[in-house]
Amino acid sequence: MTDWIAAARAVGSDVAARHAEDVDRQARFPKESLAALKERKLLGILIPERDGGPGAGIADVVSVCHVLGQYCAATAMIYAMHQIQVSCIVRHGGDSSWHRAFAKRLVDEQLLLASATSEAGVGGDVRSSVCAVEEKGGRFSLAKQATVISYGADSDGILVTARRTPQSPASDQVIVVVPKSGASLEALQGWDTLGMRGTCSNGYHLKAEGEMAQVIPKSYADVSAQTMLPTSHLVWSALWLGIATDAVARARAFVRAEARKKPGVMPPGAVRLAEATSQLQLMKSNVVAALRRYEAALGSEDSLSALPFAIAMNSLKTASSQMAVQIVGQALLVAGLAAYRNDTPFSLGRHLRDAHSAALMVNNDRILANTAQLVLALRDDPELLA
Amino acid sequence: MSSSARDRVRTLLKTTGWLQTDIDTLGNDADLYVAGLTSHATVTLMLALEETFDVEFPDSLLRRRTFSSVDAIVEALAEIGVNTEAV
Numbered sequence: 001m002t003d004w005i006a007a008a009r010a011v012g013s014d015v016a017a018r019h020a021e022d023v024d025r026q027a028r029f030p031k032e033s034l035a036a037l038k039e040r041k042l043l044g045i046l047i048p049e050r051d052g053g054p055g056a057g058i059a060d061v062v063s064v065c066h067v068l069g070q071y072c073a074a075t076a077m078i079y080a081m082h083q084i085q086v087s088c089i090v091r092h093g094g095d096s097s098w099h100r101a102f103a104k105r106l107v108d109e110q111l112l113l114a115s116a117t118s119e120a121g122v123g124g125d126v127r128s129s130v131c132a133v134e135e136k137g138g139r140f141s142l143a144k145q146a147t148v149i150s151y152g153a154d155s156d157g158i159l160v161t162a163r164r165t166p167q168s169p170a171s172d173q174v175i176v177v178v179p180k181s182g183a184s185l186e187a188l189q190g191w192d193t194l195g196m197r198g199t200c201s202n203g204y205h206l207k208a209e210g211e212m213a214q215v216i217p218k219s220y221a222d223v224s225a226q227t228m229l230p231t232s233h234l235v236w237s238a239l240w241l242g243i244a245t246d247a248v249a250r251a252r253a254f255v256r257a258e259a260r261k262k263p264g265v266m267p268p269g270a271v272r273l274a275e276a277t278s279q280l281q282l283m284k285s286n287v288v289a290a291l292r293r294y295e296a297a298l299g300s301e302d303s304l305s306a307l308p309f310a311i312a313m314n315s316l317k318t319a320s321s322q323m324a325v326q327i328v329g330q331a332l333l334v335a336g337l338a339a340y341r342n343d344t345p346f347s348l349g350r351h352l353r354d355a356h357s358a359a360l361m362v363n364n365d366r367i368l369a370n371t372a373q374l375v376l377a378l379r380d381d382p383e384l385l386a
Numbered sequence: 387m388s389s390s391a392r393d394r395v396r397t398l399l400k401t402t403g404w405l406q407t408d409i410d411t412l413g414n415d416a417d418l419y420v421a422g423l424t425s426h427a428t429v430t431l432m433l434a435l436e437e438t439f440d441v442e443f444p445d446s447l448l449r450r451r452t453f454s455s456v457d458a459i460v461e462a463l464a465e466i467g468v469n470t471e472a473v
């Protein structure tokens with residue numbers, strides 16, 4: 001276990017778990033866990049040493065998300081979304097002095113970054129924007145009807161997608177780093193949802209201003225394909241795996257308690273628990289394999305923008321999101337009413353509600369339609385151990 | 387065949403709705419993504435190129451850059467054996 005994973009475990013069990021129920025019930029920002037994550041310097045771990053960070057890798061972040069997901073899925077999702085934004089800056093801010101200075105602040109001040117990709121008029125189609133970057137004398141302004149910005153109110157900065165210029169087509173996008181000081185948020189819609197309630201994913205009318213240097217130089221198409229999309233699908237899948245892992249752990253605790261009461265008699269839920277355990281293994285293998293694949297591709301822009309890679313990363317998301325719900329459902333059957341009730345150590349209501357967000361967080365139908373397009377062009381089926 | 391591969395690629399881009407800018411106003415090195423080509427349309431474009439030139443793009447060429455301009459497309463076609471000079 002790395003120090004980061006140990007720290008995440010401590011934050012999860014000592015802080016996040018304690019407040020998870022209240023966070024969920026009140027649909028409030030998990031401020032205690034985020035404060036603990038900041039205190040343990042877990043927000044800036046991806047920042048490379050040259051910019052003052054410890055230079056952790058994607059595997060470390062994925063592991064932390066997996067741990068946090070076992071205690072409070074909202075905390076895990078906030079951490080995950082933050083790290084997606086940080087990855088984009090670290091990997092594509094390049095040698096831009098603005099982005100490097102900002103990266104240093106991310107470590108020193110443990111800033112929390114949010115994301116504004118979704119927009120009224122394009123729905124979940126993150127590869128299209130309505131709003132545009134308007135340049136004037138080296139400065140920019142933009143205004144976005146952001147349908148969802150998770151923890152927008154509690155963040156220290158937001159990464160915003162927009163068309164490159166007011167003349168650009170919807171698909172020619174850039175992504176802009178906007179510190180909170182350069183943004184104004186006017187709340188449009190609240191967040192009273194089935195699950196992931198603590199992410200406080202309100203809708204806002206976002207207005208931003210700043211220097212053109214804040215625009216990430218690479219086109220968003222590349223940032224998305226090479227970093228944002230694979231990183232999102234990896235960190236999300238890891239935390240959904242965390243939710244499923246805790247659900248199975250609760251079901252196992254229930255079955256073990258039954259087995260203790262009647263030694264020698266196989267509890268009725270045990271077989272289904274075995275089945276859930278096997279599904280969990282499948283889900284975990286899938287996450288780990290995709291992580292290894294991403295790590296192997298990291299050094300090469302060609303591998304990162306190749307079709308088989310995109311298909312693999314899309315498939316990771318659609319599969320993990322479905323498996324999370326299935327596994328929690330299995331665990332629910334194992335522990336029965338004890339899991340269905342909201343007041344037992346085996347309760348799984350929150351797990352189930354949180355897991356259901358996975359399929360619609362960038363809708364699976366949309367991702368499948370995109371994959372369907374890509375498989376039309378796919379040729380070779382790689383070797384087993386390729 | 388009387389037109390060059392370059393002309394045929396340009397005709398293809400003109401007659402389909404993939405670009406938001408008229409191809410006639412764009413040079414051979416113009417960025418097609420800036421002109422509105424989407425990731426989705428890229429796959430359709432590839433299939434149309436395969437049909438037009440009776441070739442198959444190997445996985446190694448299936449990346450954004452391959453379709454980023456008329457010149458890039460012609461270069462890729464040459465790489466997979468299309469005679470790209472006017473015949």
Ligand SMILES: Cc1cc2nc3c(=O)[nH]c(=O)nc-3n(C[C@H](O)[C@H](O)[C@H](O)COP(=O)(O)OP(=O)(O)OC[C@H]3O[C@@H](n4cnc5c(N)ncnc54)[C@H](O)[C@@H]3O)c2cc1C
Pocket residue numbers: 081114115116117118119122123124125148149150151196199201357360361362363365366367369
């Ligand atoms: C917990 C959570 C946190 C989020 N946080 C953020 C955030 O911080 N920032 C942010 O920008 N966004 C965030 N989002 C929003 C997310 O990225 C998607 O934009 C959103 O989930 C999609 O919303 P939608 O279902 O209304 O729209 P759509 O994706 O448009 O889907 C609506 C319906 O249309 C169908 N559909 C539409 N188009 C297609 C298509 N092309 N192919 C197939 N089906 C289609 C879908 O099946 C679906 O039923 C968050 C979402 C969740 C659940």
